[in-house]
Amino acid sequence: MPIYEYRCSQCRRRFSIFWRTYSEAAEGDPTCRYCGASNPQRLISRVRVLRSEESRMESMADPSALGDFDENDPKSIGRFMRKMMGEMGDEGGDLGPEFEEVVDRLEAGQDPEAIEREVPGLAEGLGDTGPGMEPDL
Ligand SMILES: [Zn+2]
Structure with missing residues (x-):
């Protein structure tokens, strides 16, 4: 499924x-x-390019290794979520394109809170880390 990024000429x-x-x-x-x-x-x-680089590196790594998981590192979270997606197999299709976009953005090193603001329709619960998640009005 191709994903293209656009910038609106109006807003x-x-x-x-x-x-x-x-x-x-x-x-x-x-x-x-x-x-x-x-x-x-x-x-x-840019995300696409980074992602192909990422998967190349991942193919060289031990697929069972989650030892380097760091919850404060968006790239690490992204790798972890992508592995989860792969393990869910058929059911992974229900996660929707928003989930896929979030993983892409995480792997690109974006701030999870910024992603949550920028991706409409994001599944509730992602990044639910307790305090500090109040909507800024
Ligand atoms: Zn617009």
């Missing part, structure tokens, strides 16, 4: 669109998920 916000197929992505008519403006500017996805 300047960045967002991702999950296309079902590459041909749909090529012929699709994306609109801004925030303001609905059409013709957003497509961005080269």
